[in-house]
Each structure stands twice: as C-alpha cells, then as structure tokens.
Amino acid sequence: MIPTPDLSHLKAADYQHxxxxxxxxxxxxxxxxxxxxxxxxxxxxxxxxxxxxxGCVSTFAGKILGSTTSLYLATDINPHATQCxxxxxxxxxxxxxxxxxxxxxxxxxxxxxxxxxxxxxxxYVPTNSAEADEAQQDADIAGAWAGGQDGMAITxxxxxxxxxxxxxxxxxxxxxVKQNDIHGICRRMQEQYGLKGEVxxxxxxxxxxxxxxxxxRQPADT
Amino acid sequence: xxxxxxxxLLACHAKGCTSNNFPLQFQDVSIELRDADFNAxxxxxxxxxxxxxxxxxxxxxxxDTSLPAEQPDMIDDEFLQKLHHVLLEIHVxxxxxxxxxxxxxxxxxxxxxxxxxxxxxxx
Ligand SMILES: C[S@@+](CC[C@H](N)C(=O)[O-])C[C@H]1O[C@@H](n2cnc3c(N)ncnc32)[C@H](O)[C@@H]1O
Ligand SMILES: [Zn+2]
Numbered sequence: 001m002i003p004t005p006d007l008s009h010l011k012a013a014d015y016q017h018x019x020x021x022x023x024x025x026x027x028x029x030x031x032x033x034x035x036x037x038x039x040x041x042x043x044x045x046x047x048x049x050x051x052x053x054x055g056c057v058s059t060f061a062g063k064i065l066g067s068t069t070s071l072y073l074a075t076d077i078n079p080h081a082t083q084c085x086x087x088x089x090x091x092x093x094x095x096x097x098x099x100x101x102x103x104x105x106x107x108x109x110x111x112x113x114x115x116x117x118x119x120x121x122x123x124y125v126p127t128n129s130a131e132a133d134e135a136q137q138d139a140d141i142a143g144a145w146a147g148g149q150d151g152m153a154i155t156x157x158x159x160x161x162x163x164x165x166x167x168x169x170x171x172x173x174x175x176x177v178k179q180n181d182i183h184g185i186c187r188r189m190q191e192q193y194g195l196k197g198e199v200x201x202x203x204x205x206x207x208x209x210x211x212x213x214x215x216x217r218q219p220a221d222t
Numbered sequence: 223x224x225x226x227x228x229x230x231l232l233a234c235h236a237k238g239c240t241s242n243n244f245p246l247q248f249q250d251v252s253i254e255l256r257d258a259d260f261n262a263x264x265x266x267x268x269x270x271x272x273x274x275x276x277x278x279x280x281x282x283x284x285x286d287t288s289l290p291a292e293q294p295d296m297i298d299d300e301f302l303q304k305l306h307h308v309l310l311e312i313h314v315x316x317x318x319x320x321x322x323x324x325x326x327x328x329x330x331x332x333x334x335x336x337x338x339x340x341x342x343x344x345x
C-alpha cells in the first residue's frame with residue numbers, strides 16, 4: 001500500500017483557490033496503484049500531469065516509481081496550483097517540476113512521442129460554455145471543474161494531442177464521469193488515433209459515476 | 223525550480239512562432255544549487271531525449287562550463303556526474319526566458335515559469 005502524499009502543509013486558505021483532493025483524485029491514485037508493477041516496468045523517463053492542482057497525483061506517481069527514476073512535469077493554468085504542486089513535491093521528497101501553462105502548451109514540440117505516463121484529472125463537470133471559458137480565463141478554483149458542453153470542452157483539446165505526446169510504450173490515464181460519454185471517448189481515440197482505451201476503474205461517489213480510462217497504443221502486430 | 227532538464231524541453235509556443243523558437247534564452251536569472259540524488263540509469267535513459275547543444279548553451283548562460291560541446295561517445299561515470307549536476311541541481315528561481323525568434327518573454331518567479339499566453343497569442 002502506497003500512502004497518500006502528505007498534504008499537511010496545505011491549508012483551508014489554499015483550497016479556496018486550489019482543488020482539494022477528492023473522490024476523483026483518489027480514484028486516479030487507486031488506478032495508478034493497481035498498475036504500479038506495470039508502470040515500474042515501463043522504466044518511464046518522463047511523466048507529465050496536466051492540471052496538477054495540489055500536486056497530489058504527480059507526487060503519488062513519484063512515490064510509486066521512485067523520485068529519481070523519472071522526470072515529473074506538471075502543468076496548471078492556476079498559479080496557486082503550480083505553487084501548491086511545488087510545495088507538495090518538496091514536502092514528500094519528489095521533485096515535481098510545475099509549469100504555469102495550459103495543457104501541454106510549451107512542451108508539445110519537444111515532447112513529441114516522448115511522454116511515458118500522461119495523467120489528466122480534468123475539469124469534467126458539464127456547464128454552459130461561457131462558464132467554462134470564464135473559468136479558464138480566471139484560472140482559479142472554478143477552472144478545476146467547469147468543463148463546458150458535456151464537460152468535455154477542455155478534455156477534448158487534450159484528446160487531440162495525446163497520440164503526439166505518448167512515447168511508443170506510453171500510457172494515458174484520464175478521469176471522466178458518465179456524462180462525458182465514456183464509450184464515445186474510447187471510440188474516437190481508437191478511430192482517430194489508434195489508441196486503445198479501456199476502463200481501468202469505475203465507482204460511484206455521491207452523485208458522480210467516476211471512471212479512470214487508460215489509453216495505450218495498439219501493439220504493432222495486431 | 224526551473225532546472226535545465228526542463229528548460230531543454232520548453233519551446234516558444236506563441237501563435238505563428240514555429241521556427242528558431244528553441245532553446246529559450248535566460249535573462250536576468252538568479253539561481254540556487256540544491257543537491258539531488260544521483261541515478262545513472264535515469265541519466266543514460268534521458269540522454270537520447272536531450273538536445274545537446276541547447277543544454278551546453280543553457281549551462282554556459284548560467285555560468286557552468288563543465289559539459290563538452292559535443293556529446294561524448296563514451297558515457298563514463300565522471301561524465302554522468304557532470305550531467306547530473308547540470309540537469310538536476312541548478313535551479314533557476316527568478317528571471318525570465320526569452321524566445322530567440324519572436325522575443326516573447328516568459329517570466330520565472332518563485333522557481334515557476336509562466337508559460338501562459340494571452341488569448342491573441344495562442345496558436
Ligand atoms: C479536477 S482538478 C484536479 C487537480 C488534481 N490533479 C487532483 O487530481 O486533485 C483540475 C485541475 O486542472 C486545472 N486546469 C483546468 N484547465 C486547465 C488547462 N487548460 N490546462 C492545465 N490545467 C488546467 C485546474 O486548475 C485544476 O487544478
Ligand atoms: Zn517565439
């Protein structure tokens with residue numbers, strides 16, 4: 001059992017601006033822990049988390065894989081979040097490198113087919129699109145959940161970049177909810193990019209039906 | 223903690239800026255040195271992902287001239303120790319990174335680079 005990262009340095013005041021780890025965070029941690037052996041065997045050199053918030057997930061990945069075996073890059077549009085991510089890494093002795101950026105922005109050209117583990121727990125709650133746009137602009141707490149049409153406005157943009165980011169053996173873990181259309185996401189990734197998606201974990205938490213989807217390249221010979 | 227390992231992976235992504243947009247040039251930086259645990263396997267595995275001349279140039283901008291201009295064929299422990307220090311132990315805490323092409327300035331504050339673009343700059 002890998003303990004949840006120590007977040008005792010983050011206070012209520014931080015969580016006014018930064019997403020506090022919740023059920024959606026924990027299901028992603030659980031999915032990573034279930035795959036721990038496979039992930040270690042990948043010998044990942046580059047892990048990239050989009051929207052790292054408190055930094056809990058990247059730090060946990062570092063605990064699974066080892067603090068020196070991989071580079072841990074984490075982006076977020078929210079400056080409070082990048083600061084918390086830095087502190088959480090430090091508190092848990094995992095050198096997570098935060099970048100204030102949208103999605104993979106400035107990393108995309110150099111990380112072409114280089115990311116071994118890509119992680120995203122996105123703003124997935126369906127809202128109207130003005131609300132999602134505003135939340136992206138404000139880059140504060142609403143940006144943690146406001147997901148626009150079907151909750152997919154932000155995730156959709158990343159989905160079109162995943163194939164170009166993943167290394168040959170790379171894996172992508174995505175948190176989603178039922179309203180995001182799980183089968184639609186998997187079908188599209190398969191048809192457009194040849195990435196095979198499957199449900200790594202699912203559970204109900206209150207009103208939400210949460211999923212972690214895992215995407216891999218198809219083995220060349222099938 | 224903008225370390226050179228990360229700097230080596232960052233390119234300008236402003237709208238229309240698609241050539242000569244790497245590596246970003248450091249400007250007015252203050253740096254801190256912090257020990258990091260050494261892992262030879264990691265360094266060997268990471269070498270193919272580095273743009274070597276960009277790394278050497280960036281290290282020189284920060285006053286470190288320990289790396290050879292050309293990546294050596296023989297990867298020995300002495301070389302890996304130098305590489306370890308340059309990639310992982312030099313932290314740029316304040317300053318900026320400037321695009322060599324469009325001159326976009328990406329500020330670094332508290333060790334965190336601000337790579338966000340304004341709406342009209344997004345490609
Ligand atoms: C649901 S929270 C997840 C936070 C953390 N990873 C966790 O699991 O607890 C979503 C995060 O994505 C960030 N975010 C929203 N839009 C983003 C974008 N366009 N690029 C990068 N991060 C974004 C938010 O600021 C927020 O920190
Ligand atoms: Zn530029």
